[in-house]
Amino acid sequence: MGPDEEHTRPEGVDDLTVEALGDISEALEAIEIARGHLYTFHRLSGTADLTLGKGVEKLREAGHKALADKFERELVGRNVLEGRWTFQIMEEYDDGYYATFKRLEQEGRDALVGGRRHLYEAEMKEDRRTHGRRGHEARPDDN
Incomplete structure (x- = not known):
């Protein structure tokens, strides 16, 4: 048995189209990883600000009021970019670049291959697997 219909190239679709959609899919995978790193940045920045606040309170308790006040005034709760905390960066990225990328990738697949995903990889798997061998289904x- 071969790949299911969802992973079989529709009739009349040429190699270059499958390769192009494969490249776009690969680019989307990179964007997904970048988005994950952006969420990591968001979480780590928030954790840092909360931990900084604890340290500032301990400085104050230890009698270093002027230094604690300076940290609190200049750094605790500060925007990480002009006018933005990280949640605002995430929302702008998700609603703008990321949403546009996802929409266009889907539109391309819908228009050219009936929405099918990973055709390039499915064909690569079919070419590379040892037919009839367990673990190579x-x-x-x-x-």
Whole structure:
């Protein structure tokens, strides 16, 4: 048995189209990873600000009021970019670049291959696997 219909190239679709959609899908995967790193930045920045606040309170308790006040005034709760905390960066990224990328990638697949995903990879798998060998099945129900 071979790949399921969802991972089979529609009739009339040429190699270059499949390759182009494969590149766009690969770019989307990179954007997903970048988005994850951006969320990591968001979480770490928030944790740092909360931990900084604890340290500032301990400075104050230890009698270093002027220094604690300076940290609190200049750094605790400060914007990480002009006018923005990290949640605002995330929202702008998600609603702008990320949403546009996802929408256009989907539109391309819908228009050219009936919405099918990972055709390039499915064809690569079919080419590279050892047909008839356990562990090399085309799909889970191919035993």
